[in-house]
Amino acid sequence: MDSLKQMNAAIDYIESHLTEEINIERVAQIAMTSSYHFKRMFSLLAGIALSDYIRRRRLTYAAFALMRGKRVIDVALEYGYHSPDAFARAFAKQHGINPSQVNGAGVSLTSFPKLTFQLIIRGGTEMKYKIEHHDAFTVVGYKKRVKLSIEGEQKEITDFISKMEANYVQLEQISDAEPRGILHINANYEENERGQGELDFYIAVASTRVDKPQFESLHISAHTWAIFSIEGDWDLIKASWENIYTEWLPTSGYVLAEAPELLISKDKVTEIWLSVIEA
Known part of the structure; x- marks a missing residue:
């Protein structure tokens, strides 16, 4: 059970540093494993690569920021993109629209939720x-x-x-x-x-x-x-x-x-x- 707590603590760390450069070595230390195996284990447990998860969470929050009226260039820099064009491409890939279209009528956005690791009790598998x-x-x-x-x-x-x-x-x-x-x-x-x-x-x-x-x-x-x-x-x-x-x-x-x-x-x-x- 402790390893699940450690994985969730690592997720909490990621969540609190989405607007910063995330130190994967530090994330792995919190999970009490190596960065190599944290990334490997994360992808197997979550069904998504760690870097892709971080990208999707950042773009989820970026959409919220744009909805509150922040400028595209400011949101791009806040979430780690060094150019508006790179941000626009990533944003469109997740949300299906350009950042400038967020506040248009009838627009739908894609929110990627925070992950939580849990132990599910089910039919036991003998190993x-x-x-x-x-x-x-x-x-x-x-x-x-x-x-x-x-x-x-x-x-x-x-x-x-x-x-x-x-x-x-x-x-x-x-x-x-x-x-x-x-x-x-x-x-x-x-x-x-x-x-x-x-x-x-x-x-x-x-x-x-x-x-x-x-x-x-x-x-x-x-x-x-x-x-x-x-x-x-x-x-x-x-x-x-x-x-x-x-x-x-x-x-x-x-x-x-x-x-x-x-x-x-x-x-x-x-x-x-x-x-x-x-x-």
Whole structure:
């Protein structure tokens, strides 16, 4: 429950600083996690990227200010836009009209509400997990920078997986370290200027063979991991991933540490690895 309070405190901080430059590091400190994982967790829980949420809240308040008679240029500067043109484009994208049209007859505006995170009690979802410490290891394989979709299929990822499936045997031949199996790895999550999430997606194996020039490598430091085991199809894996963030993590007594997220397939069992520290 404490993690939900911390997330809501972080939202309160954002709300009170909408007319200022928001320090995401400070927001993450309030939520007691890293900025990397705060942005990642926020997008999974809220269904919207953090930067996009901030933009929409600012434009909601900007509409209120214009309705009270403030000048467009003053409102643009107040909510972080350095030119009226940039403000007008963003405003029109959310509200469907130009800022100068706000006080026209019959005008409709789009208000984006403040988010509040709550724990909803519903039919329990059983999750098999263990907490383990693992020493540092290196993964070797293929990497692609992908753009994420908030809803629906992650097409860039699924297309990359389909493209690389023929190379799995080659990867398995250089797998000589733990954890065993084909690893799908999310690393270096960021949000671009349009508020869209991006990350480095790896298809790799744990290996000491970092001398292979045709492969990318990624060093993963020693961490304590929450490891969830799933036996089922891809739909169940996706549902389990969501349940970890929305059900397990808020009540577990753990918070996310800054590390890649791992999905490991071996012996018809899929494992999700998330690096954690005690709250």
